[in-house]
Amino acid sequence: MKFLPFPSFSGLSRKIYTAFLLTTIVPSAVVGIIGGYLSLQALQQETLRNLSQEVTIRTQGLSRFFDQLSAQLLTMASTVAMDDFFAVASTGDRNAKRAAADRLQREYASLARFSRYVYQIRLLDHTGQEVVRVDRRPEGVIVVPQEALQHKGDRYYFREAFALQPGQLYVSPLDLNIEFGKVEKPERPVIRVSTPVTDARGKKAGVLVINLHADLLLDQVQQMADARKGTAFLLDMSGHYMSRTPGGSPAAFAMEPVEQLARLVPESIGRTLIEGRDTPGQTDGWIVAQSSIDFARRELPENPHGKWRLALAFPERELLFATVNLGVIYAALLAALLVTAVAGFLLSRRLLKPIEALAVETSAIASGDFTRRVAVRGNDEIAALGEKFNMMAARLQAAAREGTAYQERLESEVRERTFDLEREHASLEAVIEHTADGIFSVDADGRLRLINAAGSQLLGTQYATGKPLEFFWPQWPEIAADAYLGAVRCDLQLPDRVLSLAVTPTTDGFIVVARDVSQERRFLDEKRMLDRQMFQMEKLTTLGELAMGLAHEIGNPLAGMKAVAQAMQYEEDVPEGLMEALKRMEHEIDRLSGFLRSFHGFAAPQQLHAEACSLREVLDDVLFWVRKDAASKGIVIEQNELHTLPALWADANQLKQTLLNLVINAVHAMQQGGTLSIHARAEGGRALVTVCDTGAGIPPDAIPHIFEPFFTTRSEGSGLGLAIVRKIAEQHGARISVESATGHGTCFTLDWPLFGHTHA
Secondary structure, three states, X not given: OOOOOOOOOOOHHHHHHHHHHHHHHHHHHHHHHHHHHHHHHHHHHHHHHHHHHHXXXXXXXHHHHHHHHHHHHHHHOOXXXXXXXXXXXXXXXXXXXXXXXXXXXXXXXXXXXXXXXXXXXXXXXXXXXXXXXXXXXXXXXEEOOXXXXXXXXXXXXXXXXXXXXXXXXXXXXXXXXXXXXXXXXXXXXXXXXEEEEEXXXXXXXXXXXXXXXXXXXXXXXHHHHHHHOOEEEEEOOOOEEEEEOOXXXXXXXXXXXXXXXXXXXXXXXXXXXXXXXXXXEEEOOEEEEEEEEOOOHHHOOOOOOOOXXXXXXXXXXXXXXXXXXXXXXXXXXXXXXXXXXXXXXXXXXXXXXXXXXHHHHHHHHHOOOOOOOOOOOOOOHHHHHHHHHHHHHHHHHHHHHHHXXXXXXXXXXXXXXXXXXXXXXXXXXXXXXXXXXXXEEEEOOOEEEEXXXXXXXXXXXXXXXXXXXXXXXXXXXXXHHHHOOOOXXXXXXXXXXXXXXXXXEEOOEEEEEEEEOHHHHHHHHHHHHHHHHHHHHHHHHHHHHHHHHHHHHHHHHHHHHHHHHHHHHOOOOOOHHHHHHHHHHHHHHHHHHHHHHHHHHHOOXXXXXXXXXOHHHHHHHXXXXXXXXXXXXXXXXXXXXXXXXXXXXXXXXXXXXXXXXXXXXXXXXXXXXXXXXXXXXXXXXXXXXXXXOXXXXXXXXXXXXXXXXXXOOOXXXXXXXXXHHHHHHHHOOOEEEEEXXXXXXXXXXXXXXXXXXXXX
């Protein structure tokens, strides 16, 4: 066998071989270094994301738990049972107080059974003495008897919670439960959530406290440490912390000042944990993620230490162990490079000269000369490569000719298509510009990108492009939030007009079509107003017919009653008290007759006999008839001194009917007792008379209708009393208004003209 001479390793051969090695080894090394760096960065980012997700999910779960607990605590602090307890506690009735306490115990026991983290529920009075207490023990829920209740007035959580306003929450630090002045054994770390409670008068009467097992937080901290193999932290609002490491004891409990964090982590990490920044980060070779627990923040007072937080810290050096396998990959890559270098050296001996010829012809073809060909003789692979190179050159030459022809056809089609698109664009632009509806293109940030002429008119300016749509329509953020879920049709109420909007979401914003429908809405409102007026007229007509019938049927019996009352006054030996009652009875019969005449006014207006009228005298007659009924229901009547009030311009009988209706309604509203307050003062030629009660109040949806005939909220009411009151007030040029809060009472105000002043 004959071998080719071994060429010298110099010149072009050395350059090709050196270039071959460089183009193989250097990129491989760079790729390996970049791959290792990116792998480490990816591990860091993935670890950071996992830590942040772990902390966020757990804090969100705890936040939801505390949000539900806070809502339950505030609800329990304002229940009827709570009001009843403090109401009977002030009476000194032990049996009633015991019954009210039993109701609270049942409520607290029910909550304790369904929440495994509740340890104790307690109600403390204003001195700190426990009055109701329910404990959750391993054997079940236990109601603590009266003799075992303790005094907690010296405990910090009672003092700080009692100092808050009603409706605010207090969350204590995490510490050990104290029973009878000593730490409970076995030790039970707890969190106390409490709020002040008030009596029926709104005065703070005590504190409602729920003790939670600290396992709620400690288990979460230990689980984070075990799951992520890092150090988990719990920081409370009092400036203390605790930490857990993988495999630690979940039963161990010790809260330490945050200043001692430097023993576990670098100073910068400790500062990050103390400052409470929720964003995850990397510093000083550590990866840290933390998140705050939301203890119903809107009800919590300001705290200088911020919120409760969970944190998870992980040293970056732990990630280096995950990259050890990259060394094996690099060793295999180096071996492959050595084999490649040897093979390249051997191939370079034969391929050098034919490749040089191919390089020359390739350069010519690369410059655009597709007529060049290479002449390589032989029957080996190099010769086959030469033949394929020539075939490639021929095909490139033919493809170049075809490419030139195709480019010419493509340019012609592009010109034609561009012309069609420009024509369609012009037509669409004309339609948009001249349509009567306003059309807007809004980007995802709410800024106007495109607006037609009608849209400019709706906005009142031609220079709206680039401005936030919220500048013109303040309601736009809420509309856009709804439109993200799908197309929205809605009305937009502006100070001077009403717009009908159709909002369609796009990939990068919204398309809004707006139309001014102010006139349409005004026509509809006017039509509805006319319909209501027609209906009211029909009701008043029916009421007038009913009034005439009632006046006729009641008038005769009243005349007989008056005759009897007058006859009895002439009898001998009539007691002085009875004589006074008979006179008042005769006067009331006259007033009732006058009332029937005013009631008849719904059918035909009555002539007003107004004169100087003493409110004090009228009110004395009114209270004479209701005082006994009020006393039987435990109602206290309060009124200010009226002898200094100037005379009112009024028909005395009609004024008495007005006040009697209001006072009787107030007495009926306080079936369980309360306070009836009647006050009056002069102001600017008019008298302001208020009749207030502490009854059940009027539902908000009923207030607009209470002065309508036949509308009533009482099953035994006729619905005419307040309608007559408003009728009498309007005849006197007076005004009547009402304010009511459900569960807190109702207050009617009469704005009545004084005698000698022009009434309107």
